Amino acid sequence: MKKLGLGIIGAGSIGRVHIENLVERIPKAEVIGIADARANEIKNWAEKLGIDTVTQEPLELIHNPRVEAIVISSPGGTHPEFIIESAKAGKHVFCEKPIGYNLFEIKKALDEVQRAGIKLQVGFNRRFDRNFSKVHEFIETGKLGDIFTINIVSRDPEPPSVEAAKISGGIFMDTTIHDFDMARFLKGNNPVQVYTVGRCLINPKYCEIGDYDTVVSILTFEDGSICTIDNSLKSIYGYDQRVEVFGAKGGVIVFNERPTNAVIRDESGTHIDNPLFFFRERYKDSYLTEMENFISCILEDKEPMVTGLDGLWATVLAIASSKSANEKRPVKIAEIL
Amino acid sequence: MEKVKFGVIGMGNMGSLHAENLLKMREVYLKVIYDIDVKKASYLARMLGIPNVAASWEEVMDDPEIDAIVIAVPTVLHYEIISSAIKSGKRWIFTEKPLTHNLESAKELLKLVEKNNTKLQVGFNRRFDHNYKKIHDIVKGDKIGEIHIIRDITRDPEIHGVDFLTSSGGLFYDIFIHEFDIVRYITSQEVERVYAVGSVKWEPRIKELGDYDTAVVLLEMSGGAIAVIEGSMKSVYGYDQRLEVFGSKGSILILNDRETATALTDANGLLLDKPLQDVPPHRPLMHTKHRYEESYFEELYEFVRCIFENKTPLPTAEDGYKANLVAECAKISSKENKPILVGNLKGI
Numbered sequence: 001m002k003k004l005g006l007g008i009i010g011a012g013s014i015g016r017v018h019i020e021n022l023v024e025r026i027p028k029a030e031v032i033g034i035a036d037a038r039a040n041e042i043k044n045w046a047e048k049l050g051i052d053t054v055t056q057e058p059l060e061l062i063h064n065p066r067v068e069a070i071v072i073s074s075p076g077g078t079h080p081e082f083i084i085e086s087a088k089a090g091k092h093v094f095c096e097k098p099i100g101y102n103l104f105e106i107k108k109a110l111d112e113v114q115r116a117g118i119k120l121q122v123g124f125n126r127r128f129d130r131n132f133s134k135v136h137e138f139i140e141t142g143k144l145g146d147i148f149t150i151n152i153v154s155r156d157p158e159p160p161s162v163e164a165a166k167i168s169g170g171i172f173m174d175t176t177i178h179d180f181d182m183a184r185f186l187k188g189n190n191p192v193q194v195y196t197v198g199r200c201l202i203n204p205k206y207c208e209i210g211d212y213d214t215v216v217s218i219l220t221f222e223d224g225s226i227c228t229i230d231n232s233l234k235s236i237y238g239y240d241q242r243v244e245v246f247g248a249k250g251g252v253i254v255f256n257e258r259p260t261n262a263v264i265r266d267e268s269g270t271h272i273d274n275p276l277f278f279f280r281e282r283y284k285d286s287y288l289t290e291m292e293n294f295i296s297c298i299l300e301d302k303e304p305m306v307t308g309l310d311g312l313w314a315t316v317l318a319i320a321s322s323k324s325a326n327e328k329r330p331v332k333i334a335e336i337l
Numbered sequence: 338m339e340k341v342k343f344g345v346i347g348m349g350n351m352g353s354l355h356a357e358n359l360l361k362m363r364e365v366y367l368k369v370i371y372d373i374d375v376k377k378a379s380y381l382a383r384m385l386g387i388p389n390v391a392a393s394w395e396e397v398m399d400d401p402e403i404d405a406i407v408i409a410v411p412t413v414l415h416y417e418i419i420s421s422a423i424k425s426g427k428r429w430i431f432t433e434k435p436l437t438h439n440l441e442s443a444k445e446l447l448k449l450v451e452k453n454n455t456k457l458q459v460g461f462n463r464r465f466d467h468n469y470k471k472i473h474d475i476v477k478g479d480k481i482g483e484i485h486i487i488r489d490i491t492r493d494p495e496i497h498g499v500d501f502l503t504s505s506g507g508l509f510y511d512i513f514i515h516e517f518d519i520v521r522y523i524t525s526q527e528v529e530r531v532y533a534v535g536s537v538k539w540e541p542r543i544k545e546l547g548d549y550d551t552a553v554v555l556l557e558m559s560g561g562a563i564a565v566i567e568g569s570m571k572s573v574y575g576y577d578q579r580l581e582v583f584g585s586k587g588s589i590l591i592l593n594d595r596e597t598a599t600a601l602t603d604a605n606g607l608l609l610d611k612p613l614q615d616v617p618p619h620r621p622l623m624h625t626k627h628r629y630e631e632s633y634f635e636e637l638y639e640f641v642r643c644i645f646e647n648k649t650p651l652p653t654a655e656d657g658y659k660a661n662l663v664a665e666c667a668k669i670s671s672k673e674n675k676p677i678l679v680g681n682l683k684g685i
Binding site for chain 2: 148224228
């Protein structure tokens with residue numbers, strides 16, 4: 001069996017999810033090496049997984065002839081640069097979200113991808129979640145009729161430290177970015193305007209660094225349909241991930257997934273488990289599915305389901321949303337593009 | 338005290354419903370009803386056993402025996418009829434929501450109410466609904482902690498006729514008005530800024546009226562909470578009424594009350610019953626259960642209780658005015674595509 005050689009740039013928390021999936025669950029993949037700034041710290045862990053090459057030099061990995069595709073899971077700001085280097089070397093790319101923070105850099109990277117003719121998939125894993133896939137299928141097959149409203153609830157169980165928030169790009173680039181993509185994925189086209197209200201209700205320090213911990217956004221589409229998104233960085237009962245779509249023929253709701261479906265009854269009421277704790281638990285399957293999809297797109301020469309343009313659009317929406325919250329006014333997408 | 342003598346003005350769906358509820362109360366004597374359709378009023382009086390049918394609404398107000406009036410006429414007539422009732426010396430007035438169909442008239446009424454010490458209750462029945470009441474109590478008991486986000490969904494089962502749409506005050510004044518009040522009630526916070534997006538998705542004729550059938554309204558509350566309300570004039574699966582309050586200590590969610598609590602499982606999966614319907618078209622002696630049935634009785638019974646105890650009934654004319662203030666902001670915001678500070682409109 002032909003195996004695809006991969007190199008991973010960035011072995012932080014999401015990088016490790018990808019590496020473990022590639023090594024343990026995707027027989028068609030072979031992890032050739034890892035590049036990480038803290039190469040020494042992860043060496044032992046990598047060795048246990050059977051990965052010998054661990055370097056501090058991403059370029060070394062990109063130019064390794066055994067590496068056919070690169071997984072970029074380094075901090076968001078470095079993504080465009082690594083996409084460009086990979087494309088120049090003719091390597092396919094799986095890039096974690098966001099594809100970048102700066103539109104100019106992202107466009108440059110996408111140009112390079114096109115010139116090189118490589119495949120690029122962006123890590124919007126939720127598109128591969130079986131629940132949201134099913135909602136998408138309902139919409140695509142016309143079961144809901146015309147789509148009028150979409151409501152997305154997306155609340156994290158625990159906030160990042162203020163230090164981490166500084167380098168993550170903030171709530172819009174780090175958290176809402178998934179919801180922006182979900183809105184586009186389900187609606188099947190692009191919003192024309194964003195209105196966002198942001199607050200610091202959990203910790204005022206987020207506001208001090210120009211970020212928010214609680215945001216509500218309204219996206220409007222050309223045809224008048226409307227999407228609402230609410231985000232909180234701290235939901236005391238766990239990761240709250242729900243989607244609802246309402247249309248001419250009916251509606252569909254995705255509830256949270258829970259560790260068990262046991263229902264406990266006692267004198268205080270009827271209890272069910274809290275949602276699965278966080279993204280690693282809740283979206284476990286989708287991280288695997290998106291990577292399997294990426295590998296098979298390369299091996300079978302198919303177009304990935306989440307493209308560079310999807311990555312660009314999500315960043316555009318994050319920028320528009322942040323601008324709207326800061327300036328307290330609706331922001332037209334045309335202002336950003 | 339003897340029984341309180343009531344007159345009901347307007348015997349459409351809501352007026353008939355209120356009349357039937359009054360007839361159930363031992364403390365009440367429903368003396369007279371009025372409707373522009375005299376034949377209908379006479380028929381209903383016969384069917385329900387109400388002794389008198391007035392020939393005009395003035396006749397009800399001028400009757401010195403009448404202690405309290407229920408007003409359930411089309412919204413555009415509220416101002417005229419309520420102000421006449423106050424001027425003719427009626428002290429106890431229960432009016433259907435919204436208080437009036439615009440902001441200026443609401444402000445005028447509020448002044449009249451204050452000047453005459455009128456006891457006016459506005460029919461925001463949700464405050465008396467078991468689910469919303471429970472949310473209010475849970476929030477009040479600090480079980481949710483500081484409120485961060487409120488999500489409210491309101492979808493009517495069917496679009497009313499164009500006649501109704503022109504006399505109801507529109508989507509924000511007629512349907513969203515309930516949500517504006519309930520968000521104020523549940524949070525005990527005032528609305529500071531409003532942003533609204535409206536759209537016509539169901540009925541093209543609504544566009545000609547300058548109204549919407551689908552909308553989202555975002556409210557920024559004085560205590561920091563952000564409320565997002567999504568509403569539609571129609572929903573193929575029935576009346577959809579849900580609300581969620583999310584805060585620092587947890588969240589509470591109202592799901593729909595359903596016609597029955599059954600869950601049918603077959604080859605297609607699990608099937609829950611339809612949500613309970615909205616107030617059905619009035620047909621005396623043909624009772625069908627509906628979503629807010631108990632709350633309509635409870636709100637009116639509270640009004641009667643206040644009359645006996647000479648207390649100010651809630652929600653007040655001021656609550657009615659404040660809801661109109663938000664509705665007006667939503668209307669302006671949706672037209673001008675910008676957030677509106679409620680404070681900027683208070684001068685009107």
